[in-house]
Amino acid sequence: MSGPGLYAAVAVRSFRRYSTYRAATLAGAFTNSVFGVILAYTFIALWSERPDLGGYDVTTAVTFVWIGQALLTPVAIFASGAEADLVERVRTGDVAIDLYRPTDLQLWWLAADLGRAAFQLLARGLPPTLIGLLIFDLRFPSNPVTWLVFLLSVVLAVTVSFSIRYLLALSGFWLLDVRGAQTLTIVLSTFFSGLFLPLVIFPGWLKDVAFALPWASLLQLPADVLLEERTGWSVVQALAFQAAWATALLLLGRLVLRVATRRVVVQGG
Amino acid sequence: MSLIEVDRVSRTFVVRRKTSTLRRARQVVRAVDDLSFTVTAGEMVGYIGPNGAGKSTTIKMLTGILVPSSGRLRVAGLDPSAARVELARRIGVVFGQRTTLWWDLPLRDSFALLRRIYRVPLTRFRQNLDTFVELLDLGDLLHRPVRQLSLGQRMRGDIAAALLHDPDILYLDEPTIGLDVVSKSALRGFLREVNAERNVTVLLTTHDLVDIEQLCRRVMVIDHGHLVYDGELAGLHAFGNARRTLVVDLSDPAPPVDVRGATVTRVDGPRQWLEFPAQASAAPIVAAVAAGYDVADLSIQEPAIEDVIRQLYLDRR
Amino acid sequence: MADAPALGRARAYGLLSWMWIRSSMAYRTSFVILLTSSFAITFLDFAAILIMFASVDRLGGFSVSEVAFLYGSTSLALGFADLFGGSLDRVGARVRDGSLDAMLLRPVPTLVQIMADQFAIRRLGRVLQAVLVFGWALATADIGWTWDRVLLVPAMLVCGTAIFLAILVLAGAFQVLASDAADVGNAFTYGGNTMLQYPLTIYPTEVVRAVTFVVPVAFVNWYPALHILDRADPLNLPTWWQFASPLAAAVMCGVAAMCWRAALRHYRSTGS
Numbered sequence: 001m002s003g004p005g006l007y008a009a010v011a012v013r014s015f016r017r018y019s020t021y022r023a024a025t026l027a028g029a030f031t032n033s034v035f036g037v038i039l040a041y042t043f044i045a046l047w048s049e050r051p052d053l054g055g056y057d058v059t060t061a062v063t064f065v066w067i068g069q070a071l072l073t074p075v076a077i078f079a080s081g082a083e084a085d086l087v088e089r090v091r092t093g094d095v096a097i098d099l100y101r102p103t104d105l106q107l108w109w110l111a112a113d114l115g116r117a118a119f120q121l122l123a124r125g126l127p128p129t130l131i132g133l134l135i136f137d138l139r140f141p142s143n144p145v146t147w148l149v150f151l152l153s154v155v156l157a158v159t160v161s162f163s164i165r166y167l168l169a170l171s172g173f174w175l176l177d178v179r180g181a182q183t184l185t186i187v188l189s190t191f192f193s194g195l196f197l198p199l200v201i202f203p204g205w206l207k208d209v210a211f212a213l214p215w216a217s218l219l220q221l222p223a224d225v226l227l228e229e230r231t232g233w234s235v236v237q238a239l240a241f242q243a244a245w246a247t248a249l250l251l252l253g254r255l256v257l258r259v260a261t262r263r264v265v266v267q268g269g
Numbered sequence: 270m271s272l273i274e275v276d277r278v279s280r281t282f283v284v285r286r287k288t289s290t291l292r293r294a295r296q297v298v299r300a301v302d303d304l305s306f307t308v309t310a311g312e313m314v315g316y317i318g319p320n321g322a323g324k325s326t327t328i329k330m331l332t333g334i335l336v337p338s339s340g341r342l343r344v345a346g347l348d349p350s351a352a353r354v355e356l357a358r359r360i361g362v363v364f365g366q367r368t369t370l371w372w373d374l375p376l377r378d379s380f381a382l383l384r385r386i387y388r389v390p391l392t393r394f395r396q397n398l399d400t401f402v403e404l405l406d407l408g409d410l411l412h413r414p415v416r417q418l419s420l421g422q423r424m425r426g427d428i429a430a431a432l433l434h435d436p437d438i439l440y441l442d443e444p445t446i447g448l449d450v451v452s453k454s455a456l457r458g459f460l461r462e463v464n465a466e467r468n469v470t471v472l473l474t475t476h477d478l479v480d481i482e483q484l485c486r487r488v489m490v491i492d493h494g495h496l497v498y499d500g501e502l503a504g505l506h507a508f509g510n511a512r513r514t515l516v517v518d519l520s521d522p523a524p525p526v527d528v529r530g531a532t533v534t535r536v537d538g539p540r541q542w543l544e545f546p547a548q549a550s551a552a553p554i555v556a557a558v559a560a561g562y563d564v565a566d567l568s569i570q571e572p573a574i575e576d577v578i579r580q581l582y583l584d585r586r
Numbered sequence: 587m588a589d590a591p592a593l594g595r596a597r598a599y600g601l602l603s604w605m606w607i608r609s610s611m612a613y614r615t616s617f618v619i620l621l622t623s624s625f626a627i628t629f630l631d632f633a634a635i636l637i638m639f640a641s642v643d644r645l646g647g648f649s650v651s652e653v654a655f656l657y658g659s660t661s662l663a664l665g666f667a668d669l670f671g672g673s674l675d676r677v678g679a680r681v682r683d684g685s686l687d688a689m690l691l692r693p694v695p696t697l698v699q700i701m702a703d704q705f706a707i708r709r710l711g712r713v714l715q716a717v718l719v720f721g722w723a724l725a726t727a728d729i730g731w732t733w734d735r736v737l738l739v740p741a742m743l744v745c746g747t748a749i750f751l752a753i754l755v756l757a758g759a760f761q762v763l764a765s766d767a768a769d770v771g772n773a774f775t776y777g778g779n780t781m782l783q784y785p786l787t788i789y790p791t792e793v794v795r796a797v798t799f800v801v802p803v804a805f806v807n808w809y810p811a812l813h814i815l816d817r818a819d820p821l822n823l824p825t826w827w828q829f830a831s832p833l834a835a836a837v838m839c840g841v842a843a844m845c846w847r848a849a850l851r852h853y854r855s856t857g858s
Contacts, residue, residue, distance in 0.1 A: 027769040034773040037793070038781045045788035049642040177610075180619030180708075187627040197634045201641060282854060334690045334855050350851070357693035369688040373609040385601050386694055 006103065007111035014082060014115030018123075025123045028073060032128040036069040039196065040136055054200035059139045060227050061198070066132035067223045068195050070125035074117040075157045075218045076165065077189050079182055082113035083165040087182075090172035099261055106253055109169075110162055117158040141228050149235055153222040156242035160217040163249035164189070170253065173260040193218040200229075214249065217242040271343075272438060272470050273308040273331065278340030279494075280326050300326040302494035304340070310437070313464045313471040315485035315502070317478075317578070323494040324474045328440050331472070332362055345437055358387060361431030361469075365443030368423055369430065370415045376426050377411040380433060387434035394433065401429040404459050421452035428456070432463065439463070441473045445480055457483050478578060490578075511547040511572045516540065517558055518566040528557040539565070547572060598694040602702030610706065617708070624711030632657060632719055635783065646788035651727035652815055653784065658720025659807040660782035663746025664775060665713035671751050673703040674758035675772070678765040686762075687855055697846055700758065727815070735814045738829070742814075745831035746806035750775055752838035753803070759842070759849035778803035787820050794821055805834035 018025075040062045047058035056064065072078065086109050089095040098105055132138055141147065168185050172178045190196065192215035199210045199220045210216060221238045224230045230238055280301040285293040301323040308314055318324050329335040331344055333353030342349055347356045362369075370379040384394045402408050405425040410418060418426060424444060431439060441460075445453045461484060463469050475481065481488055481502060488505060490498035498505060505511075515531060518540050525533035531545040531554045545554055551569055558564060610617050635657060639650040648656070677700060680686040689699040729735065757771020778797070786794045786808050797804040798821065812819050813828040 021766055023764045024766040024769065027764075027767040027773075031769045031773040031777065034777040035780065038777060038789075041789045041793070042784055045646050045784070046638055046642060049644065053641055175615060175619075180615075180617065180621075180623055183620060183627060184623035187623055187630055190627075191630040191634070196631075197637055202637060203640050206637075282856075329687070329855050332691055334687050335853070336851050353690065354693050354695060357691055360691070362688075362691050364684075364688075367684065367688075369691070371605060371609060374605065378605070378608075382601065382605055386598065386692055 007107055010108055010111040011115035011118070014112040015119045018116050018119040025120075028124055029127040032069040032072060032124060033131040036066050036128050036132050037135065039065045039068075040132070054198060055229070056198065056200060056227075059137055060229070062132075062136050063138045063140070063227060064194075064198050064223050066129055066136070066138060067226060068219055069128045069132070070121075071154065071157070071219055071222065072195065073124040074121040074154070075161050075193075076113075076117070077161070077186075077193050077195055077218055079165055079168070079186050079189075081162065081165060082109055082116045083162065083169045085112075086166070086169040087172055087178055090169055091176075091178075105257060106166060106250065109166060110159065110250075113162045113165075114155070114158060117154075121154065139227070141226065143228075146226065146228060149239070150222060150226040153225045153239060153242060156239065156246055157218050157222050159246040160214050160242060160249060161189070163246060163253055164214065166253045167249070167256060170256050170260055173263060189215050189218060192216065194220040194223070198223075214245040217245055270310055271307040272310040272312075272345055273306075273472070274341070274343040275304055275306050275327075275331075276341040278304045278330065278337045278342055280323075280330060280335060281338045299494050301330070301337075301491075304491070304494065304496055306489060306496060306499055308470060308472065310470055311464070311468050312487060313460075313485050314473065315481035315488040316472055316474045316491065317476075317481065317488060318491035322492045324491055325442065326494075327491065328362075328442060328472070328474065332356070332360060332440065358434060359437045361434070361436035361439045363424075363427050363431045363439070363441050363444055365424065365441075365446040368415060368427055370423070370426055372416050373414055375412050375414055376407070376418070379415065379426070380411075380430060383430055383433055389434050393435070397433050397435070398429075401432065404462065405429055406455075421448045424448065424452075424456070428459070432467075432469070435467070436469065438470045438472065441471065441475075443475055444473070445475065445477050453477070453479075460484060505578075512544045513547045513551065513572060514570040515543040515545065515551060515554060515558070516568045516570060517543060517562075517564060520563045520565045523562065526558060526562055528554055528561070530554055530557075595695060595698045599698050599702045602694075602699060603705035606702065606705040607707050610708075620706070620708040621711055624708045625715055626711075628661065628712045628715035632715065646785040648785040648787070648815075649727070651723055654719050654723035655727050655815065656785060656807055656811055657783040658716055658723050659742060659746065659811065660779050661716035662713065662720055662743055663806050664750050664779045665709070665716045666743075666747040667750030667754060667775075669709045669713060670747075671701045671754040671758075672709055673701060673705065674754040675761075675768050676700075676703065677758040678761035678768045681762060681765040681853075684855075686853070690850075690853075696850060697755065729814060730816060738810050738814055742807060742810035742831060745810075745835040748835040749803060749806050749831075749838050750778075752835070752842035753778070753801075755842040755846050759845040762849040762853050774801060774803070778806070782807055791821060798823075802834045802838065805831040 043061040043065055044058060047053055047056070047061050051057065053061075086095070089098065095105075098108075164185060168178060168181055171181050175181060192199070192210050192213050194200075194210075194216070199207060199216060202210050211220075221230075221242060225235055225238060278301060279299060282298045282300055284296050284298055286296055304323070304327065316324055316327070326335065330337050330342060331349055333349035333351075333356055336350040344356060345359050347359075349356050370376065371382070374382075380398060383389075384391075389397070402411070405428065407425060407429060410422050410426065415423060415426065428441075428444065444460075445456060448456065457480065460471060460473075464471050464484075471484075473480065473485065486501060488498070488500070488502050489496060490505075514534070517526065519526075520539065522539050523541075525536055526541055526543065528543065530549060531543040533541055534544050535542040543554065543558070545551070555567060558567075610620075632654075635653060636650075638645065639653070643649070645653055677686070680689070680700070680703070686696075686700075689696050689703075692699060724739075753774045754771060757768070757774065760770060761768055778801070781789070781797065782803060786797070786804065794804065797808075809819075809828045810831055811817070813825075819827070
């Protein structure tokens, strides 16, 4: 088996694998819900002082919180998606075996990560959203097209996130221990994805910078699509922005792997 | 004096088995079931059995990691789970599959740290270290981080680490697994020496029967949580479904002899092979053959221990 | 232990932590990145609050300095708790790979070994940032300093650290039994910390009651802070609650120690 069939099988296997971590999934969904409640009240306090802050009203802001908690794990804003295994394989040197396989390393792990994300979108995305709906007044679109475009945007978000985490894993060829780089990745993606504070309320130039960085693709853009803050041409722009970053970062990943492979060969393992 | 006393000890686990996509059945598994034995100071005992028979569960209870569900345990006079920390000073444990040394530290530093953790007096520590460095050939390895050691080198390091604080008892779990023939033999020599010179009591689990043959006079076989054999290694020959063979040389070729209690498995000219249960006495069979046939020569073949064990494992599957 | 148990434990903790510090120095580049980024992560965390105050003057009736006081105090408490006990979130991983067994075989209390396990000096990054924020808050907030307020500050930090540590131990004990449920602890530690960074006046009274009577994290900083900042208690509890943090910390630590022991007695050691 090769070609698209193989990668589909990898994704399915990854989906199944993550579905076996029951306790972890339950514990995670609980944590997402707790954070959702805390952040929602913070945002309510904030928006009650400034009801039109960042162009959101209070309902939009609270809905944003819960979209954030639902997407946090599928999009792997805190890293540790499927790339965690690749990190380990690079550390132990097992990756050398993968390099001799007739499969594409990047596509293989991307497929695995998409399978993981699909499971976690269901298992880690839905429960907190239901909790959020129970406690707060949330606003979700009724137009099915919005939901479809949102899903597409989430797939792109996972891809951008993966391409960054893939680079992180490859950094293990140079760094003996990638935990430092990993923490750095988590810092940047937490802050610049808008997880704890939507990018729309960032002041002046910081907002412009944040919206130009790849991390805007992870949460702010999909959320704005679902909140219908972006409509028409603006949606197309958002998707194009995500796709551009995904392509650029995936290509960079291929380049880095080539350099890394040469390094492995030169060092003889 | 008994150093280890195991009196009617059981340990059960509750497992949840997936019976369908949603349902899970609760099941009680008896990993160790009404187990009793004692080990005297200075003994070197082989503890064998198929995977999942209850070997590690027993060792984990003896070291205090697991609390028994019922029964009474005493190791060096202590209740292992209640006095785990105190007992830890008196035992050494080596897991063949994984190291307890610090991965990124040179071997020497791991040893120094263990000295402080176990509070080994400096002079005693130096003596021990010198002895082990010599006997286990650790000299060149001391400055290397554990992650750079080969499996055999690491195992040597682990065994030295387990003995630095002069434990009374040494538990070894598959110490020779994955080692080459030379390393295995060196390790066995070292263990014999430790047992003889330092009077360390050794409990050894292994899949390699050569370990047992070369090291242990006494062997215990556990299966399904029960002790099914406890005695001298030699006695294992007569154990279970093992069979002995009576080789008969008749004066002339003949059809297979017909004797009660034995069956002919092979005929080669005048020579015939008769199998009979290992526990049965050979005398009546020999008498019957001699009475009915003209016998030139007779000999009895004992089963190889490997075959006995293999048979044992096969039967229980 | 031969000598005073507490001293022996502290000594063992020191030995093991020092060993891990040396281990992490083996990867020097990574170590530097770790220290910097853990400082950065907490800096960006506070930046989020500053960004909020760029748009508003008060949040739940508290000024930016007062919120910084709350933020700094809970971050310091969590920072210290994380410095000493952050490795407790790896208990589950230790159970799964079987290395908890090795710890149980050493003549040092398992909790001490777990807490010293992978001791990471980089965690000082969070403490450092919290010190800066808290220092700035003390300098700028409008506090009428009296001797009881002065004394309450260190008491608050010590008790807060103890409460967070107790939660870490509880979460660790839970992982002994459910090895892949590390995340539950995060809900209470990081969740509690995030919550306590803001005045509890922004939450409904049910939530404030829950963090007072069920999981008493409000004693980490909120009740002492009410006295120090001279604020009215939204729950109208008696004034002595604002001095009750030591009691809450003692109860939490007692419960945590009991649960930890119970968990080890029920340990199944199924790791490979």
